[in-house]
Amino acid sequence: MISYSQIYPDAQPRSASGIYRRCFALGLDQADIGWLDHAAGCRRRVGRDERLFRMDQPFRNLYAIRFGHFKTYQFNSAGEQQITGFQMAGELLGLDALSGECHQCNAAALEDSEVCEIPFASLELLFAREPELLRRFHRIMGQEITREQDLLLLLGNMRAEQRFAVFLINLSARYAARGYSPTAFQLRMSREDIGNYLGLTIESISRLMSRFKNQGLLKVDKREVTLVQPAALEALAAGTEHCKPMS
Amino acid sequence: MISYSQIYPDAQPRSASGIYRRCFALGLDQADIGWLDHAAGCRRRVGRDERLFRMDQPFRNLYAIRFGHFKTYQFNSAGEQQITGFQMAGELLGLDALSGECHQCNAAALEDSEVCEIPFASLELLFAREPELLRRFHRIMGQEITREQDLLLLLGNMRAEQRFAVFLINLSARYAARGYSPTAFQLRMSREDIGNYLGLTIESISRLMSRFKNQGLLKVDKREVTLVQPAALEALAAGTEHCKPMS
DNA sequence: CGGAGGCTTGAAGCCTTTCAAATTACGTGG
DNA sequence: CCACGTAATTTGAAAGGCTTCAAGCCTCCG
Structure with a gap:
């Protein structure tokens, strides 16, 4: 198990500002660091094997992983699960839910983890005032699409x-x-x-x-x-x- | 070969307004119809086997298919292609390019086709003024992510x-x-x-x-x-x- | 008519799965 | 701390599904 201080040795827990800087600093390009500094959000602990969100649950938040690891998966018609990705600190969860009202997959913690909850509604308000923020968000969505295309390449002919x-x-x-x-x-x-x-x-x-x-x-x-x-x-x-x- | 008038029997070619209504009416939810009516853009013909855009080409536009069919594909390190999707009238091409400066895949016409060119820069300007437009755009991106996840399910265990x-x-x-x-x-x-x-x-x-x-x-x-x-x-x-x- | 590309079909081979069993970890309670 | 039961992992052998290789057919078009 990895402790908070091992990952964020110099972090001051609960510092009101800069939470997102820390959330994202690890996972994104230099240029993307801190793009969410303006958004408010609270932390949430997720124990091992616990689910962060479920399929068909109404979509409210995106989640930035502070520490820990997650897997996202869905079920086929036969009820078997298919894992669509593993996520680690600094990465974003919940983007698939943008397609509708509900999450389209499940996210479960592989170990005790913590996320930042990012209310999507407040993010949308910010988008109107911060074109640069929106641009970074679109880049992240594009990366998600690209990532899945790479996975298709892998499953398709390797x-x-x-x-x-x-x-x-x-x-x-x-x-x-x-x-x-x-x-x-x-x-x-x-x-x-x-x-x-x-x-x-x-x-x-x-x-x-x-x-x-x-x-x-x-x-x-x-x-x-x-x-x-x-x-x-x-x-x-x-x-x-x-x-x-x-x- | 399908002619323009077969698909759009009542269309008035070149009608300045409502172009996007027609572009999108077929592919999107009722609620999504016309969300791009405000954006400007011009048409482009793409002959069979011709490429609409290439990998590593700078990203400028999204493309809405007016009629015809396309395939998107990329190359693995061995130089073999992997097709990541087939697109038809009313669907959107180029979303993957949002992840960076360049397109991440190639798009080629499977038959003589026509697209609406949507300059992404002008779309971004609109986003600031039209939250509803932005919301629809995010939904479409989410759908693309969901679509690819379904494909992963398919390739993974069928x-x-x-x-x-x-x-x-x-x-x-x-x-x-x-x-x-x-x-x-x-x-x-x-x-x-x-x-x-x-x-x-x-x-x-x-x-x-x-x-x-x-x-x-x-x-x-x-x-x-x-x-x-x-x-x-x-x-x-x-x-x-x-x-x-x-x- | 002829050639090229796309498609079909057969047979053999290989890779991955399936089935089965043994081995190794791990958590709990004694 | 050890014993036990359960879960996870490893390993083997056989079966099966898809690919590979090869040959032939069809169709379109100059």
Whole structure:
């Protein structure tokens, strides 16, 4: 478990102003930092496995993750879940709800987490006065669309080994952007969640981990992962290399 | 080929006002009709296989399809294309570009088509004065996110036959919403494009078509498709039924 | 008529899933 | 602190579905 002070070592909890600066500083481009400083909002704790919002719940707020990790998922007609994304500190939750009156997916915490609640109605009021704020908001929505398109690319025509490599490299880059080690981090989600997200079974994920481990690409201890050969993993992710099956 | 007058039998070409009403009337909710009436913009013809915009091209306009069909696609690192969507009259192109300075995908016409060019800069000016306009715009962006999430669901955990059924039912619903027959329509895209979109090979698409045809679910004549048993196809799409392999 | 591109069909092979079982973690209560 | 039961993960073997490779057909158009 990660404590608040580890992530925000110099933060003064509850400081009225600058909350959003801190919320967003980690996740967005330099230029996007602080774009929400003007909006008001309160914090909310979400315990592990607890849901931040549910599908079909009326849409009121966006949520900026202060610390912790979340997954978003929906259900198909057969009642099986499909995970559509994993989110970490500094990222925004709830954008899908803009399409209608209700949330279109569920968001659940993967560990004890905290978010900033951003009432969308007050955000809309601000948009009229702050064109720059609106522009940044549109950029974030565009990024969400782009992110999902990348995921389509992944699910559409990558083999299992490439999918998993892309997954690891993506996590690595996001942790790096937040100032954490890009080569050693903890998986906050289960193997099952990873498989679900990548369109693979839990067994396939397990086999891939063993394979990467045996080839010296990875060190794995439970959910603690170390990228031993990041470059080789990137080559796998790019599809320029292949990883031989286990001896 | 479909002519302009077939789609807009009562249209007065070049009528200065109401252009956007016509652009959007087909694709959006009743409530969304005409939300762009205030914006200025000019028309642009795009011939078959011609590109409306390219990846990495600077972002200036959104495009509303007046008539015709488009596909959007990107390239992975190996240079293969992945189609991320097919768009028809009344739908909006270019939203992904909001994430940055440039378009993030390519858009190509599947047949001779026409679009309304909507300069995004002037749209942004309008947003400040028209909160309702902004709200509708956000809804459309949200719909795009939701649409892609649905596609993730499809690619993530559906078998080939279910994917193809979903594809057909989706087309059917969209044509129905535009006042066309939901059970008889022409595929504007090649088998190869369909396969690419669904994460399958062209051979798989061909085999699925033959299978559905032999089971009496479908009539197929080149690209002309008739849904003989729409309900059965919907059951396949929902995953509640399965279609036996060919005898 | 001929050529090119799009489509169909068959057979073989591979990758991933499915099914099954064993192993390892983890939380709870004794 | 240990025992136990449950959940998560690993591993193996077999089956299945989709792809790959190959060949042939159809259709459009010059």
